[in-house]
Amino acid sequence: MYKILISDKLAQEGVDILNSIDGVEPVVNTGLSEDELCEIIGEYDGLIIRSATTVSEKVLAAATKLKAVARAGVGVDNINIPEATRKGVIVMNTPGGNTTSAAEHTMALMLSLSRNVVPACNSLKAGAWDRKKYTGNQLCGKTLGVIGMGRIGMSVVKMALGFDMKIMGYDPFAVPEKAKEMGVQVVTDLNEIYKTADYISLHIPRNEQTTNMIGAEQFKMMKPTARIVNCARGGIINEPDLYAALEAGEIAGAALDVFPKEPPTETGFTKHDNCLVTPHLGASTEEAQIEVAVEAAQIIADAIKGGPIRNALNAPAVGAATPKVVTGYAELAQKIGRLMAATIVGPVKSVQVDYRGSIAEKDISAVTTAFSIGLLQANLDVPVNIVNVGLLAKERGITIDELKNADSKDIASSFTAQVATDKGTRSITGTVYSEGVARIVSIDGYMVEFSPEGPVMVIFNDDKPGVIGSVGTVCGQHGVNICTMGVGQKTDGTAVLAVSLDKKPGEEAIAQMKKLDFVNELYTCDLC
Numbered sequence: 001m002y003k004i005l006i007s008d009k010l011a012q013e014g015v016d017i018l019n020s021i022d023g024v025e026p027v028v029n030t031g032l033s034e035d036e037l038c039e040i041i042g043e044y045d046g047l048i049i050r051s052a053t054t055v056s057e058k059v060l061a062a063a064t065k066l067k068a069v070a071r072a073g074v075g076v077d078n079i080n081i082p083e084a085t086r087k088g089v090i091v092m093n094t095p096g097g098n099t100t101s102a103a104e105h106t107m108a109l110m111l112s113l114s115r116n117v118v119p120a121c122n123s124l125k126a127g128a129w130d131r132k133k134y135t136g137n138q139l140c141g142k143t144l145g146v147i148g149m150g151r152i153g154m155s156v157v158k159m160a161l162g163f164d165m166k167i168m169g170y171d172p173f174a175v176p177e178k179a180k181e182m183g184v185q186v187v188t189d190l191n192e193i194y195k196t197a198d199y200i201s202l203h204i205p206r207n208e209q210t211t212n213m214i215g216a217e218q219f220k221m222m223k224p225t226a227r228i229v230n231c232a233r234g235g236i237i238n239e240p241d242l243y244a245a246l247e248a249g250e251i252a253g254a255a256l257d258v259f260p261k262e263p264p265t266e267t268g269f270t271k272h273d274n275c276l277v278t279p280h281l282g283a284s285t286e287e288a289q290i291e292v293a294v295e296a297a298q299i300i301a302d303a304i305k306g307g308p309i310r311n312a313l314n315a316p317a318v319g320a321a322t323p324k325v326v327t328g329y330a331e332l333a334q335k336i337g338r339l340m341a342a343t344i345v346g347p348v349k350s351v352q353v354d355y356r357g358s359i360a361e362k363d364i365s366a367v368t369t370a371f372s373i374g375l376l377q378a379n380l381d382v383p384v385n386i387v388n389v390g391l392l393a394k395e396r397g398i399t400i401d402e403l404k405n406a407d408s409k410d411i412a413s414s415f416t417a418q419v420a421t422d423k424g425t426r427s428i429t430g431t432v433y434s435e436g437v438a439r440i441v442s443i444d445g446y447m448v449e450f451s452p453e454g455p456v457m458v459i460f461n462d463d464k465p466g467v468i469g470s471v472g473t474v475c476g477q478h479g480v481n482i483c484t485m486g487v488g489q490k491t492d493g494t495a496v497l498a499v500s501l502d503k504k505p506g507e508e509a510i511a512q513m514k515k516l517d518f519v520n521e522l523y524t525c526d527l528c
């Protein structure tokens with residue numbers, strides 16, 4: 001009997017499906033603390049969650065039988081996917097089931113904010129009849145900036161067009177043609193949206209690149225009449241900076257459905273008069289909940305019973321028949337793809353992969369595929385795997401040029417990926433030694449050798465004495481241990497410091513390092 005724990009509120013229709021499947025026993029047990037979950041998770045083969053359960057490294061360590069986690073919804077920022085991957089636990093989600101509900105809630109927030117629905121309602125219920133105070137604004141004719149043009153973003157675009165809004169859109173990984181055909185002004189510089197939009201709506205995942213993406217600097221660019229809606233994830237907006245911007249009148253209002261910690265503990269910004277809040281209700285409709293529950297039940301039952309694996313966010317690119325050397329390069333290439341995604345800025349314009357030495361004599365299609373999965377997965381909540389990566393890349397206008405040259409002077413074999421965006425070109429080279437050990441050996445021409453394992457940090461810096469010591473000190477202060485380190489210099493006085501770490505530095509540590517005067521760019525990424 002396979003036991004499946006349902007640790008968040010799931011529509012009964014999903015539970016019924018699991019009850020109807022032979023050999024599967026669902027157990028509903030919600031509201032568990034991390035320790036309580038750790039105590040019981042060892043009994044379970046499968047876990048179904050929504051956003052309230054955090055599948056942390058500690059939970060995964062205790063989950064000795066766990067084969068699969070199904071997220072009944074989209075966002076998977078509450079699941080430690082690198083750790084799940086390390087442990088061979090499949091992570092799946094149910095994209096699409098709550099798209100319409102989240103888009104409708106976004107429109108509800110935008111309208112309520114513009115027409116003062118909540119304060120006007122409260123005032124009337126308190127006995128007042130104040131029509132002047134609650135005069136609002138029309139959406140019609142206003143400019144809406146949509147950041148993230150995936151499923152929900154595009155659904156919001158369609159609805160907002162119905163309100164005769166003008167739409168600007170930004171999404172480095174989206175298909176611009178589709179949006180352009182709908183009349184969206186697609187921009188490649190986010191600042192254009194910050195400076196122009198009357199409404200800004202976020203529809204992107206929270207990850208290392210998007211956390212604190214909108215803060216004091218961005219609010220200062222916005223119009224004093226601008227309103228911002230976050231129905232995506234807390235923490236994408238820097239909430240203390242939002243409070244300061246509302247206080248200073250730098251923007252007119254904000255509507256938040258999501259918070260860095262839920263329920264929110266820092267409640268200053270939630271109580272602000274110009275801030276409208278809802279308790280993460282984007283997907284909370286009967287329709288969406290039935291759809292995601294049914295899909296989550298079906299996919300997890302199939303996965304743990306050895307059936308087809310659908311919507312997996314961590315499926316491998318290689319099969320059992322792939323030669324060992326190609327498998328080694330595919331694993332390295334996927335990590336290089338992830339590191340690339342974490343260190344590039346702006347929309348991808350061109351991608352090239354270059355195979356040198358003995359690897360160039362093999363069939364390297366699985367390696368290029370693995371690189372594309374790494375590059376795309378970091379920015380998409382749809383599962384990216386061997387099945388759909390080609391299509392997803394094509395839809396986004398990304399083509400990969402493959403170069404092969406069996407003659408390699410410096411190294412037996414190597415894999416180099418080069419990605420150009422409108423902000424510049426980044427190249428990362430790695431190699432797999434004959435014993436199967438993988439190393440990244442060069443970033444942007446800086447010769448650095450470090451292990452592409454676990455959390456890594458790449459710092460582009462001015463080449464000065466004390467860099468290693470200062471970074472090491474900050475890491476040490478925050479209990480982060482440096483495992484391997486590579487330093488590369490150029491004659492122009494710049495250098496790169498690349499380190500692999502025992503754990504990812506927290507936001508405070510990263511902010512402290514970014515303030516060091518020699519740091520020009522700093523990126524972190526978990527390569528698991």
Ligand SMILES: NC(=O)c1ccc[n+]([C@@H]2O[C@H](COP(=O)([O-])OP(=O)(O)OC[C@H]3O[C@@H](n4cnc5c(N)ncnc54)[C@H](O)[C@@H]3O)[C@@H](O)[C@H]2O)c1
Nearest residue numbers: 075102148150151152171173204205231232282283379381
């Ligand atoms: N409030 C809610 O209840 C609720 C409900 C559903 C989803 N969500 C959130 O909404 C997000 C979007 O969901 P979706 O179904 O549209 O996902 P999606 O994967 O279809 O779309 C996300 C889009 O964001 C883009 N993107 C990624 N990084 C970006 C960046 N730095 N700048 C601009 N664009 C970027 C991607 O290219 C993609 O097109 C989810 O990640 C989830 O966190 C919230």
Ligand SMILES: O=C(O)[C@H](O)COP(=O)(O)O
Nearest residue numbers: 050051052073074075283
């Ligand atoms: O990412 C999602 O699907 C939404 O944020 C919904 O979260 P919920 O399932 O906790 O309502």
